[in-house]
Amino acid sequence: MDPKNSFKQKAKEARDKKAIYGDDIDLTxxxxxxxxxxxxxxxxxxxxSHKNLKILRKSGFSENDSRVSGSYLQYDFDTxxxxxxxxxxxVLPIDVALEEYSDWIQDYWWKNIAIDTDKxxxxxELNMTRxxxxxxxxxxxxxxxxxxxxxxxxNFGAQNVHNIVIAEEKSDIHIITGCxxxxxxxxxxxxxxxxxxxxxxxxxxxxxxWAENFYVRPRTVTTVAAGGKFNSNYIALEPxxxxxxxxxxxxxxxATARYNSILYGHPNTIMDVGGxxxxxxNGARAEVLSRAVSAGGKIIARGILDGxxxxxxxxxxxxxxxxxxxxxxxxxxxxxADRPDLEMSHEASIGKIGEDQLNYxxxxxxxxxxxxxxxxxxxxxxxxxxxxxxxxxxxxxxxTLPKGY
Amino acid sequence: MLKIENLKVEVTxxxxxxxxxxxxxxxxxGEVHVLxxxxxxxxxxxxxxIMGFPAYRVLEGSILFRGEDITNKSITERAKLGLxxxxxxxxxxxxxxxxxxxxxLVNQRRETTAxxxxxxxxxxxxxxxxxxxxxxxxGGEIKRSELLQLLLQAPKFILLDEPESGVDIQAxxxxxxxxxxLLGTSPRQPTYPWDKSRGGLVIxxxxxxxDYIHVDRGHVMCHGHIGCSGTPSRLLDDIxxxxxxxxxxxxxxxxxxxxxxxx
Numbered sequence: 001m002d003p004k005n006s007f008k009q010k011a012k013e014a015r016d017k018k019a020i021y022g023d024d025i026d027l028t029x030x031x032x033x034x035x036x037x038x039x040x041x042x043x044x045x046x047x048x049s050h051k052n053l054k055i056l057r058k059s060g061f062s063e064n065d066s067r068v069s070g071s072y073l074q075y076d077f078d079t080x081x082x083x084x085x086x087x088x089x090x091v092l093p094i095d096v097a098l099e100e101y102s103d104w105i106q107d108y109w110w111k112n113i114a115i116d117t118d119k120x121x122x123x124x125e126l127n128m129t130r131x132x133x134x135x136x137x138x139x140x141x142x143x144x145x146x147x148x149x150x151x152x153x154x155n156f157g158a159q160n161v162h163n164i165v166i167a168e169e170k171s172d173i174h175i176i177t178g179c180x181x182x183x184x185x186x187x188x189x190x191x192x193x194x195x196x197x198x199x200x201x202x203x204x205x206x207x208x209x210w211a212e213n214f215y216v217r218p219r220t221v222t223t224v225a226a227g228g229k230f231n232s233n234y235i236a237l238e239p240x241x242x243x244x245x246x247x248x249x250x251x252x253x254x255a256t257a258r259y260n261s262i263l264y265g266h267p268n269t270i271m272d273v274g275g276x277x278x279x280x281x282n283g284a285r286a287e288v289l290s291r292a293v294s295a296g297g298k299i300i301a302r303g304i305l306d307g308x309x310x311x312x313x314x315x316x317x318x319x320x321x322x323x324x325x326x327x328x329x330x331x332x333x334x335x336x337a338d339r340p341d342l343e344m345s346h347e348a349s350i351g352k353i354g355e356d357q358l359n360y361x362x363x364x365x366x367x368x369x370x371x372x373x374x375x376x377x378x379x380x381x382x383x384x385x386x387x388x389x390x391x392x393x394x395x396x397x398x399x400t401l402p403k404g405y
Numbered sequence: 406m407l408k409i410e411n412l413k414v415e416v417t418x419x420x421x422x423x424x425x426x427x428x429x430x431x432x433x434x435g436e437v438h439v440l441x442x443x444x445x446x447x448x449x450x451x452x453x454x455i456m457g458f459p460a461y462r463v464l465e466g467s468i469l470f471r472g473e474d475i476t477n478k479s480i481t482e483r484a485k486l487g488l489x490x491x492x493x494x495x496x497x498x499x500x501x502x503x504x505x506x507x508x509x510l511v512n513q514r515r516e517t518t519a520x521x522x523x524x525x526x527x528x529x530x531x532x533x534x535x536x537x538x539x540x541x542x543x544g545g546e547i548k549r550s551e552l553l554q555l556l557l558q559a560p561k562f563i564l565l566d567e568p569e570s571g572v573d574i575q576a577x578x579x580x581x582x583x584x585x586x587l588l589g590t591s592p593r594q595p596t597y598p599w600d601k602s603r604g605g606l607v608i609x610x611x612x613x614x615x616d617y618i619h620v621d622r623g624h625v626m627c628h629g630h631i632g633c634s635g636t637p638s639r640l641l642d643d644i645x646x647x648x649x650x651x652x653x654x655x656x657x658x659x660x661x662x663x664x665x666x667x668x
Contacts, residue, residue: 362479381500
């Protein structure tokens with residue numbers, strides 16, 4: 001059978017398959033966007049007068065072209081901008097890449113993730129609404145970050161994107177991707193297959209800015225080849241109805257992965273967030289850190305380290321802070337090992353803001369609100385290593401809490 | 406400047422556990438007083454009560470600061486009126502950089518951040534600005550960090566809880582000199598336009614800090630009230646020669662009548 005047909009066949013069979021984690025979602029409530037609704041922009045500076053510029057900026061997307069190595073902006077179905085500023089990178093809408101690289105792209109298409117993982121992956125195959133293809137060419141050290149944003153503009157609109165990122169041998173790239181909306185309700189499903197080749201480094205910073213009635217189900221799997229590095233930073237500070245993601249990373253020999261997650265659970269929010277690192281190669285290393293603050297929402301912070309080879313070192317840490325009576329944080333750290341010559345550990349803590357901390361800062365002249373803000377912000381600031389200064393500054397801005405939390 | 410009248414204070418979480426009783430204290434404008442007393446006599450409780458920390462509850466009496474009754478004011482209000490405190494064991498605040506707090510303090514006074522680097526350098530604290538507040542600070546580093554914060558906060562009246570405890574001799578010199586600057590009692594006022602009208606109340610267990618700062622008057626505290634008051638050096642001599650147990654036996658101590666104080 002033609003592989004395309006076999007993909008569709010598999011997807012059809014799995015279209016109602018419930019996911020392991022998270023509430024089930026009735027996908028029929030959301031309509032898939034049609035193409036050719038949004039106009040393309042010629043230049044990023046055109047965004048200066050864009051009505052959603054503030055939201056884009058907050059999601060890490062800049063209208064300043066000189067500080068980025070490339071850009072990808074998708075509104076609903078339409079790619080309204082994609083460009084490369086650096087000869088070492090390539091950014092394309094996924095359907096264009098599928099055509100252009102039809103001779104080899106099949107090696108990266110549904111290879112990390114099985115189509116029939118759950119109804120969300122299946123639905124993405126059946127009703128794909130584009131996505132991006134990003135490639136850092138072999139040996140290219142990309143100075144500026146590459147930015148992307150996936151935007152939902154219609155109420156009850158859906159996005160089922162399929163992204164591929166390839167960091168070729170010895171390349172080094174940072175991608176900042178924002179997911180954002182101007183609507184109140186919607187559904188976002190993102191299948192992302194990342195390939196970090198031998199000796200390459202990929203830093204992937206994802207910022208989610210959804211809204212009160214959004215359901216979000218990303219599906220991300222990364223394979224890191226020998227000596228490769230994968231840093232994943234995830235920031236979700238805005239309200240969302242239900243968010244569930246469980247990215248998985250497979251590490252080969254001497255490869256490393258570091259996950260940092262910064263989560264803020266507003267009232268009426270459920271965040272089921274975590275990650276799994278499978279350490280398959282000898283000498284692989286992983287660190288999974290999360291900081292979760294609940295202001296009334298429910299946060300489940302999962303983490304699984306699965307050690308399968310010799311000389312592995314891995315650590316999992318989850319810290320939670322509950323600000324409101326109705327807040328719930330559930331930390332689920334797991335370690336799996338089937339051999340003695342490795343080292344894995346985990347720690348988890350949940351608490352509230354100390355009265356002594358508040359009093360201390362208030363004695364310096366802060367109001368109770370300012371003191372709470374300073375303590376929470378401090379708690380959420382994970383030292384994210386390996387970031388270039390301008391990105392670190394950008395991240396610090398992002399971790400500035402929304403007003404009136 | 407600070408006037409405390411008939412103060413009775415209990416531990417908020419343990420009602421009926423009265424720590425301060427019938428305590429009276431008057432510190433005139435611009436004066437720095439020192440508080441002696443054995444461990445557990447209520448010195449730290451008094452400082453924290455003046456600052457308004459909720460661990461203690463005022464049952465009777467009043468605290469007046471520059472003529473205004475602050476007995477029921479919040480910590481923030483007291484700080485904004487010009488009270489500042491240096492804590493013995495301040496809490497860790499992970500992720501909050503000392504620099505960030507320093508910026509808040511100078512912004513509050515509408516000063517420029519240039520002050521931060523200058524004072525941090527004086528206190529040999531520059532590399533601590535990028536550190537998380539109090540996290541893994543040693544005893545001496547805590548003291549210098551508290552001094553840095555207070556110098557930037559520039560309160561009118563400063564409450565210092567054992568500024569020299571846990572500090573080695575070398576660091577004591579630096580801490581003593583900078584405390585002097587903070588209290589505005591230094592004979593050689595360097596670069597700051599520090600206010601001569603500043604007052605303070607300093608707790609000392611050992612008295613070592615008195616080698617560096619000028620204090621106008623001393624008080625000895627025992628069992629939750631001030632037993633006697635007088636010239637700091639005289640009081641300190643008595644305490645050193647006789648020890649607190651003997652000191653407490655002194656006839657002056659049994660009376661709450663402060664007219665019997667030595668001068």
